[in-house]
Amino acid sequence: MVFQRLTAFALIGLTTATQVGAEAGGDPTRGEALFRQCSGCHQIGEGAENRIGPQLNHIFDRAAGAVEGFRYSNGLSRAAAVGLAWNYDTLDAFIENPRTLVSNTRMSFRGMPDQQDRDDLVAYLRVFSDSPMNIPEAAPTARAVDHAVAPEVLAVVGDPAYGEYLSGECTSCHQKSGASDGIPSITNWRAEDFVIAMHAYKDGVRAHPVMQMMAGRLSTEEIAALAAYFERIDQKV
Amino acid sequence: MPLNRRTFIGAVVATSGVISTPMLRAQGRPRVVVIGGGAGGATAARYIAKDSDGAIDVTLVEPSRAYYTCFFSNLYIGGFREMNSLGHSYGTLAAEYGINVVHDWAVAVDRDAKTVTLASGGVLPYDRLIVSPGIDFVDGAVKGWDVSAQNVMPHAYKAGSQTELLKAQILAMPEGGTFAMVAPPNPYRCPPGPYERVSMVAHLLKQVNPTAKIIVADPKANFSKQGLFEEGWAANYAGMIERVGPEFGGGNVEVDPVAMTISIDGDVNRIDVCNVIPAMKAGRIAQIAGITEGNWAPVNAHDMSSKMDSNIHVLGDAAAQGDMPKSGYAANSQAKVCANAVRGALTGSTVFPARFANTCWSLIDTDNGVKVGATYEATPEKIATVNGFISEIGESAELRAATYRESIGWYEGITVDIFG
Ligand SMILES: Cc1cc2nc3c(=O)[nH]c(=O)nc-3n(C[C@H](O)[C@H](O)[C@H](O)COP(=O)(O)OP(=O)(O)OC[C@H]3O[C@@H](n4cnc5c(N)ncnc54)[C@H](O)[C@@H]3O)c2cc1C
Numbered sequence: 001m002v003f004q005r006l007t008a009f010a011l012i013g014l015t016t017a018t019q020v021g022a023e024a025g026g027d028p029t030r031g032e033a034l035f036r037q038c039s040g041c042h043q044i045g046e047g048a049e050n051r052i053g054p055q056l057n058h059i060f061d062r063a064a065g066a067v068e069g070f071r072y073s074n075g076l077s078r079a080a081a082v083g084l085a086w087n088y089d090t091l092d093a094f095i096e097n098p099r100t101l102v103s104n105t106r107m108s109f110r111g112m113p114d115q116q117d118r119d120d121l122v123a124y125l126r127v128f129s130d131s132p133m134n135i136p137e138a139a140p141t142a143r144a145v146d147h148a149v150a151p152e153v154l155a156v157v158g159d160p161a162y163g164e165y166l167s168g169e170c171t172s173c174h175q176k177s178g179a180s181d182g183i184p185s186i187t188n189w190r191a192e193d194f195v196i197a198m199h200a201y202k203d204g205v206r207a208h209p210v211m212q213m214m215a216g217r218l219s220t221e222e223i224a225a226l227a228a229y230f231e232r233i234d235q236k237v
Numbered sequence: 238m239p240l241n242r243r244t245f246i247g248a249v250v251a252t253s254g255v256i257s258t259p260m261l262r263a264q265g266r267p268r269v270v271v272i273g274g275g276a277g278g279a280t281a282a283r284y285i286a287k288d289s290d291g292a293i294d295v296t297l298v299e300p301s302r303a304y305y306t307c308f309f310s311n312l313y314i315g316g317f318r319e320m321n322s323l324g325h326s327y328g329t330l331a332a333e334y335g336i337n338v339v340h341d342w343a344v345a346v347d348r349d350a351k352t353v354t355l356a357s358g359g360v361l362p363y364d365r366l367i368v369s370p371g372i373d374f375v376d377g378a379v380k381g382w383d384v385s386a387q388n389v390m391p392h393a394y395k396a397g398s399q400t401e402l403l404k405a406q407i408l409a410m411p412e413g414g415t416f417a418m419v420a421p422p423n424p425y426r427c428p429p430g431p432y433e434r435v436s437m438v439a440h441l442l443k444q445v446n447p448t449a450k451i452i453v454a455d456p457k458a459n460f461s462k463q464g465l466f467e468e469g470w471a472a473n474y475a476g477m478i479e480r481v482g483p484e485f486g487g488g489n490v491e492v493d494p495v496a497m498t499i500s501i502d503g504d505v506n507r508i509d510v511c512n513v514i515p516a517m518k519a520g521r522i523a524q525i526a527g528i529t530e531g532n533w534a535p536v537n538a539h540d541m542s543s544k545m546d547s548n549i550h551v552l553g554d555a556a557a558q559g560d561m562p563k564s565g566y567a568a569n570s571q572a573k574v575c576a577n578a579v580r581g582a583l584t585g586s587t588v589f590p591a592r593f594a595n596t597c598w599s600l601i602d603t604d605n606g607v608k609v610g611a612t613y614e615a616t617p618e619k620i621a622t623v624n625g626f627i628s629e630i631g632e633s634a635e636l637r638a639a640t641y642r643e644s645i646g647w648y649e650g651i652t653v654d655i656f657g
Binding site for chain 1: 587638646654
């Protein structure tokens with residue numbers, strides 16, 4: 001029976017996770033306390049159900065956007081279709097700032113900047129998953145990179161005229177009108193969201209080969225220029 | 238008209254002398270003539286007209302009133318698209334961007350007088366000429382075939398009636414009949430194109446004529462996305478497709494459009510449909526203009542200008558530019574670099590560094606899309622590859638379906654970018 005299995009599993013999980021978690025630098029007990037920031041929307045553990053957000057049991061074992069009966073945002077569904085799966089790195093990046101991975105996610109969480117907090121929270125989530133993928137068992141060598149876009153990068157003011165020229169590379173696929181069939185809209189995004197998303201592709205945190213390739217050779221100034229252009233695209237004279 | 242930001246920047250740059258003196262004509266606006274309203278030419282015309290806000294007089298010369306894209310024409314054969322969904326008119330370019338669209342053939346270019354002569358006899362003067370005429374076929378490339386045979390053995394490598402003819406022939410094949418393709422040697426328009434076509438023909442035959450066979454005579458040892466196509470053919474069209482490569486004489490081909498036979502390395506086969514895709518060269522007008530070397534028109538990578546004439550730019554399939562494949566995406570990408578450079582030369586607007594990209598999607602079967610792409614930069618010698626990617630063998634069905642949906646979005650996006 002589902003409930004029993006979960007309960008039993010959660011117990012076993014807890015004991016092992018406490019051990020492993022200590023090694024890995026993540027403390028699930030502390031994580032449980034931190035989970036209060038999530039529990040307004042998410043449930044986890046025995047009998048967990050979908051609420052504002054999907055239930056989080058077995059999150060380590062699945063592709064993104066895969067909880068039955070939960071209606072995901074288009075952004076999250078799209079990220080899932082091109083291969084977003086939950087593992088240590090992606091959860092770490094998502095919890096640090098959800099918009100790094102999914103720009104128009106409905107998850108309105110400002111993010112958890114502290115690496116130790118995220119490790120602890122992820123260690124707690126892991127307790128409720130069967131076969132956690134790629135958790136660094138021997139920290140700190142396997143510690144994830146810092147995904148947050150540095151404040152000085154976010155502060156770069158882009159030149160919209162240069163952005164307009166560069167946007168020619170975007171409009172071979174993305175439509176300025178904001179049409180979003182098959183290819184998402186990038187029109188009128190907040191500049192900050194644009195910058196965060198492009199750096200996530202550039203760093204390879206977001207999975208999409210075309211976007212990783214395109215973002216891969218854009219400099220910080222070029223990304224800022226594009227962001228400035230697309231933010232105000234329809235106010236252009 | 239408001240003095241917008243762009244004009245302002247242009248003026249500052251011009252007076253500060255960073256860019257050579259703009260060629261502003263006292264008696265009128267500078268004139269750009271574009272030959273060919275396809276992926277390269279229409280994009281260039283639109284970007285120059287749009288970004289110069291009327292400061293440049295743009296004329297687009299194109300014989301057809303509707304352009305049917307070669308891209309996705311294989312999907313029409315496979316039954317995934319209607320032909321009319323591939324047609325695009327020049328109405329928006331004329332009405333919204335103020336481009337003079339002239340439906341005629343360019344028949345001559347006088348490079349000294351800087352004029353283009355039209356079939357109707359009209360003469361168009363230019364300050365800059367952009368040539369994007371696509372491809373023509375090399376005479377005598379396939380023994381037994383010339384363009385007069387194209388209504389019996391279609392190439393379907395310029396889209397529209399040729400594509401419709403090929404599909405009608407496939408649908409009329411006798412049960413268990415044979416479809417033959419003569420694949421072209423490198424370089425040619427759309428490297429994965431013949432193999433996407435084989436996939437789509439197989440998809441169609443599997444439904445209407447499942448015992449039919451496909452034979453491909455290929456002069457190339459390897460082809461684009463080969464591993465992905467072969468994986469897809471084995472999984473979806475097992476036993477249907479035979480490809481004869483050069484090691485078995487796939488390059489030694491002769492066809493007979495009267496007897497409807499194909500001889501591959503001396504072995505004569507009766508066939509029911511024969512899709513001949515001959516070796517290609519730049520559209521004839523490039524040769525007439527005297528800007529070709531061999532079959533193609535060499536260009537400088539940073540602005541797509543002809544190596545023979547700095548007042549002429551060549552785009553798309555006709556250009557010999559280096560590493561980019563001959564694709565609609567590539568032609569569109571080159572056109573934007575060219576438009577920026579031409580505008581800068583004629584009005585003094587800022588010229589940004591050249592950057593190019595390409596991605597080619599192909600459909601193998603229902604919801605089974607794959608893609609390959611790369612970015613490029615201008616070097617003194619050529620357009621050179623920077624980085625790239627390709628779909629992987631064994632990808633999930635969901636990812637392949639997402640890739641196909643993405644290709645549909647790409648088609649909508651790029652056709653808006655080309656035709657407005
Ligand atoms: C089956 C097939 C599938 C393809 N699939 C894809 C794909 O999925 N993705 C992709 O990116 N590319 C694809 N391509 C390639 C793409 O169609 C071409 O690379 C692209 O059209 C090249 O653009 P162009 O401007 O050089 O030439 P074209 O688009 O062919 O335009 C040339 C235009 O010039 C006109 N013209 C020629 N001579 C004259 C003259 N003397 N005077 C006036 N006008 C003239 C012609 O009428 C034509 O309209 C495919 C091609 C084929 C055949």
